[in-house]
Amino acid sequence: MTEEVPAFNIIEVHALTKVFNHEIRAVDGVTFNVGKGEILGFLGPNGAGKTTTLNMLSTLLKPTSGNATVNGHRIDEEPDEVRRSVGYVFQDPTLDIELTGRENLDFHGRLYHLNRTLRRQRIEEMLDIVQLQERADDLVKTYSGGMKRRLEIARGLLHHPEVLFLDEPTLGLDPQTRRSIWEHIHYLNQEKEVTIILTTHYTEEADYLCGRILIIDFGKIVALDTPQALKAQLKGDVVSLTFESAAMIPRIHPLLEKKNWIRRINAVSNTTNQSSIGNMMHTNQPTAGSPGIRNDPHRTKSATSTVKQTNMTNHPPTAKQLNLLVDDGGHRIPNIVKLADEAAVVLESVELHKPTLDDVFISATGRNLRDQRGSFMDMIRRHRIMRQARGRPTPG
Amino acid sequence: MVQPLSSQAIYVVLLRELKRYWRAKARIVSSVAQSFFFLIVFGLGLGRFVGGVSGVSYLTYLAPGIIGMGLLFGSVFSGVSVLFDRQFGFMKEMLVAPVSRTSIILGKILGGAVTASIQGVILLTVSGLMGAFELTPTLILGAFTAVGVMLLITAGLVGLGVAIGSTLNDFHAFQLLSTFVIWPLFMLSGVFFPIDVVPLPLQIAMLCDPMFYGVELLRWCLLGEGTAMLGPFGWVISLGVLFGFMALIVSVATYLFSRVQV
Ligand SMILES: Nc1ncnc2c1ncn2[C@@H]1O[C@H](COP(=O)(O)OP(=O)(O)OP(=O)(O)O)[C@@H](O)[C@H]1O
Ligand SMILES: [Mg+2]
Numbered sequence: 001m002t003e004e005v006p007a008f009n010i011i012e013v014h015a016l017t018k019v020f021n022h023e024i025r026a027v028d029g030v031t032f033n034v035g036k037g038e039i040l041g042f043l044g045p046n047g048a049g050k051t052t053t054l055n056m057l058s059t060l061l062k063p064t065s066g067n068a069t070v071n072g073h074r075i076d077e078e079p080d081e082v083r084r085s086v087g088y089v090f091q092d093p094t095l096d097i098e099l100t101g102r103e104n105l106d107f108h109g110r111l112y113h114l115n116r117t118l119r120r121q122r123i124e125e126m127l128d129i130v131q132l133q134e135r136a137d138d139l140v141k142t143y144s145g146g147m148k149r150r151l152e153i154a155r156g157l158l159h160h161p162e163v164l165f166l167d168e169p170t171l172g173l174d175p176q177t178r179r180s181i182w183e184h185i186h187y188l189n190q191e192k193e194v195t196i197i198l199t200t201h202y203t204e205e206a207d208y209l210c211g212r213i214l215i216i217d218f219g220k221i222v223a224l225d226t227p228q229a230l231k232a233q234l235k236g237d238v239v240s241l242t243f244e245s246a247a248m249i250p251r252i253h254p255l256l257e258k259k260n261w262i263r264r265i266n267a268v269s270n271t272t273n274q275s276s277i278g279n280m281m282h283t284n285q286p287t288a289g290s291p292g293i294r295n296d297p298h299r300t301k302s303a304t305s306t307v308k309q310t311n312m313t314n315h316p317p318t319a320k321q322l323n324l325l326v327d328d329g330g331h332r333i334p335n336i337v338k339l340a341d342e343a344a345v346v347l348e349s350v351e352l353h354k355p356t357l358d359d360v361f362i363s364a365t366g367r368n369l370r371d372q373r374g375s376f377m378d379m380i381r382r383h384r385i386m387r388q389a390r391g392r393p394t395p396g
Numbered sequence: 397m398v399q400p401l402s403s404q405a406i407y408v409v410l411l412r413e414l415k416r417y418w419r420a421k422a423r424i425v426s427s428v429a430q431s432f433f434f435l436i437v438f439g440l441g442l443g444r445f446v447g448g449v450s451g452v453s454y455l456t457y458l459a460p461g462i463i464g465m466g467l468l469f470g471s472v473f474s475g476v477s478v479l480f481d482r483q484f485g486f487m488k489e490m491l492v493a494p495v496s497r498t499s500i501i502l503g504k505i506l507g508g509a510v511t512a513s514i515q516g517v518i519l520l521t522v523s524g525l526m527g528a529f530e531l532t533p534t535l536i537l538g539a540f541t542a543v544g545v546m547l548l549i550t551a552g553l554v555g556l557g558v559a560i561g562s563t564l565n566d567f568h569a570f571q572l573l574s575t576f577v578i579w580p581l582f583m584l585s586g587v588f589f590p591i592d593v594v595p596l597p598l599q600i601a602m603l604c605d606p607m608f609y610g611v612e613l614l615r616w617c618l619l620g621e622g623t624a625m626l627g628p629f630g631w632v633i634s635l636g637v638l639f640g641f642m643a644l645i646v647s648v649a650t651y652l653f654s655r656v657q658v
Contacts, residue, residue: 058492060658083494094485098416110408111493155489 009033010163010195011057015066018052018219026052028219029066034163034197039189041210042199043361049219050199051091054165057197058088071162084112087161089152091168091199097141101132101151104140105158112159126154129184146177153181157188164188166198170205178205185209203357213357215364222364227357234355234363236263237329239336241322241350248345249322255339256324261332264325266362320348323362325355405495406503413474413507417514424515427470431462431519435526438588449590452619459528460542460614461587463519464549468585468607470515471550472578474508475557478653479564488658501558501653505646508554513546520618529618542617545638549610552642558649562656581607606641609634 011034018027027049034040042050055061057068059079068075071085095104102123109119127133130150140148153169166185170178186209188194200206206213207227215223215230223230243249249267256262326332329352340347417424435458443454450457481487490500520539529535560573584598585607591599602608613634621630 055658060488060492080494080496083492086492088488088492090485090488092485092488094489096412096416096486096489097484098419099412103415107408107412108489108493110404111490111495113402113404113494 008036010036010072011068011070011197013053013057013066013068016053016056016063016068017065018049018056018061019064025219027056027063030216030219030221031066032214032221032224034195036195037189037193038212039185039196039198039210041206041213042197042216043201043203043206043213043357044199044216045201048216050216051167052219053216054088054167054197054199057082058086058165059083084159085162086165087156087159087163088165089156089167089169091171093148093152095140095148095152095155098139100137100139101127101143102136104151105155108155108158114159122158122160126158129157130154146173149173150177150181153184157194160192160194162195164194164196166196168199168201170200170202182209203361207357215361217365223360230357230360231355234264234325234359236325236327236355237352238355238359239324239326239329239333239350239352240268241324241336241340242348243320243322244346244348246320248343249320252340252343252345253322255343256322256336259335259339261328262324262326264363266323266325268321268323268362323359325359325363400496401502402495402499405493405499406506409490409500409503410507410510413504413511417511424518427466427515428518428522430469431466432522432526434462434465435459435523435528439526439528455526456528456619457615458587459523460618461585461611462523463516463546464585464607464611464614465582465587466519467512467516467546467550467610468553468578468582470512471508471553472557472560472573474512475505475554475559475649476561476570476573477508478504478558478561479567480561482561482656482658483567487656491656491658497654497656498650501650504558505551505554505649508557509547509550512550512554513543516546516550517543534620535618538617538620542614545610545613545617548635548638548642549607549613552606552638552645555642555645555649559645559652562649562652581605584608585611587611606637609637609641613638 013030013032016027016030017025019025026047030049030053032040042048042053044050052061056063057070057075059075059082062076070082073081073085075082096107099107105123105126106119109122114122124133127136130153132147132151132154135143135147140151143151149169149172153166156164156166169185170181173181182205185196185198189196198205198209210227212224212226213230214221225233243252253265256265324336333350333352336350337347435455439455439458439462443458446454448454448457478487481490491497520542523529524531556577560577564573584602584605586602591602591608594602612630616631616634
């Protein structure tokens with residue numbers, strides 16, 4: 001995907017800040033621009049401030065300070081103009097389930113002042129795109145989670161917005177549906193020239209769709225660039241070391257720090273690191289590192305033969321894993337194993353791969369993207385969305 | 397901030413209320429059944445001992461008040477559904493659209509008033525079939541006036557519901573709402589007895605209840621002046637109070653709704 005230089009900035013954000021209840025700095029002085037026709041991805045863990053940023057840009061929330069313009073209109077001065085330019089597919093469900101799919105779309109069309117003929121035409125067009133024609137006249141409460149999500153996306157596009165905000169558009173969807181939504185997002189951007197901001201936890205999604213990626217953490221921007229450039233910043237290979245216990249890390253850390261061929265060391269607090277996609281290797285099979293194969297379905301994680309599987313240790317609160325950024329990682333693995341022996345620490349596994357966006361994230365924040373740092377309520381809500389998406393009734 | 401009104405937006409929110417009302421058949425049936433039980437038990441049962449009130453049978457005396465009860469429950473619930481819209485997310489869809497919040501809330505209030513008044517007309521018919529009213533030309537004229545009165549009463553009450561639904565943040569307060577708002581409004585509205593039979597403090601309390609004037613007006617429309625309690629100009633006073641209540645509460649509701657954060 002080659003990105004053309006955008007003609008002009010359709011979104012300009014300056015020092016945007018939102019403080020909840022005088023203490024939670026959900027968004028903290030964020031400044032960035034989005035060019036016309038761009039797809040910008042917000043990547044960040046739970047509670048990073050992604051949704052809050054979108055809520056401010058769509059005028060649903062008033063910023064505590066700072067400002068922004070969308071399609072040339074200031075969010076504080078011309079909220080109606082801003083809203084007319086924006087389509088917003090919310091993270092949480094926002095359909096009226098007592099209405100039919102078609103009625104939900106019709107309601108939206110009227111709210112956006114489309115006349116009758118235009119409304120009819122667009123509704124047919126959108127139903128066609130998200131493949132809901134057959135179910136259009138059924139009540140939404142009879143839809144599956146994926147169908148609801150598709151209807152929400154169709155609704156957000158109905159008025160042909162200049163700018164589209166997609167807040168975790170594919171959360172909880174099956175791989176096929178996710179794929180088809182990706183294709184559709186791509187189509188909208190290419191054919192209809194819709195500028196898109198998309199939030200996600202999925203680095204594959206960000207990598208595939210986004211021209212640029214903004215990594216946000218604790219309400220602050222920690223990186224903003226093209227996926228290629230972000231990954232290129234981490235030259236070399238990532239070697240992930242998982243130890244038997246967290247207590248071993250302080251013993252090996254000083255030894256690793258002395259080696260000049262290790263360019264960066266990050267402790268990763270998530271013990272079940274699913275994000276690093278690459279080949280798993282055992283310490284007793286130090287083959288040459290294969291370049292990061294993405295989405296390898298066969299990757300397994302097992303303890304080495306030399307390492308005794310200890311009984312379930314109680315989960316240590318601290319890191320069990322270190323990620324090393326290393327030049328020519330494949331050849332360094334024997335050295336690393338030797339160092340582990342010197343320090344008398346037990347390695348559970350060693351993994352080698354090319355830097356991915358997850359590594360970029362870890363390197364920028366010291367934490368794994370999949371860490372659950374959101375509030376308890378965020379977790380409950382997320383659980384609810386996932387359940388709904390899988391078509392199960394929610395309690396309460 | 398200037399809030400331009402959009403008739404299209406008002407209409408579409410109103411339309412949604414109508415559709416939802418019509419589809420919630422269980423709600424319609426249960427509300428009619430509830431009023432029916434009240435009329436049977438109190439009108440026919442208790443009526444045997446009470447005899448007549450103000451020159452009409454007890455059933456007849458009771459009917460406008462029971463209609464008022466249906467209006468009260470229906471419209472406050474309709475207004476409070478703002479809270480449901482907020483909790484179930486649909487409110488965001490409305491708030492992010494390029495229409496003013498005032499339009500949304502007026503649509504909501506109008507929709508609630510229309511649906512609750514439809515409910516009122518159903519109850520009017522049911523009580524008519526039960527023999528509460530004699531079918532005369534005066535009654536038919538009065539019934540039409542009564543529909544206007546219903547719209548006025550319910551607009552205020554939906555506004556009350558909207559104000560509450562915009563302020564509350566969860567469903568836990570629902571029990572409180574029912575105990576401390578809906579039931580007092582109902583109990584003090586003079587459904588069961590004329591105001592002059594109770595002690596002065598209770599009379600004052602009843603005079604503070606907007607529903608009292610609503611029921612008073614409905615009696616005036618449907619039963620004629622004979623049963624009115626506020627003297628020959630009772631209807632003017634009642635109409636004035638209801639208008640004032642409606643205007644005040646709709647402004648308060650609009651203000652509170654404008655501050656709602658998603
Ligand atoms: N209305 C609110 N009142 C108080 N705090 C809030 C409110 N909305 C969000 N927050 C807090 O602001 C922070 C950022 O929340 P936000 O929803 O923007 O995160 P996010 O990046 O979208 O996370 P997720 O990936 O879980 O959707 C969180 O700590 C959250 O608890
Ligand atoms: Mg979010």
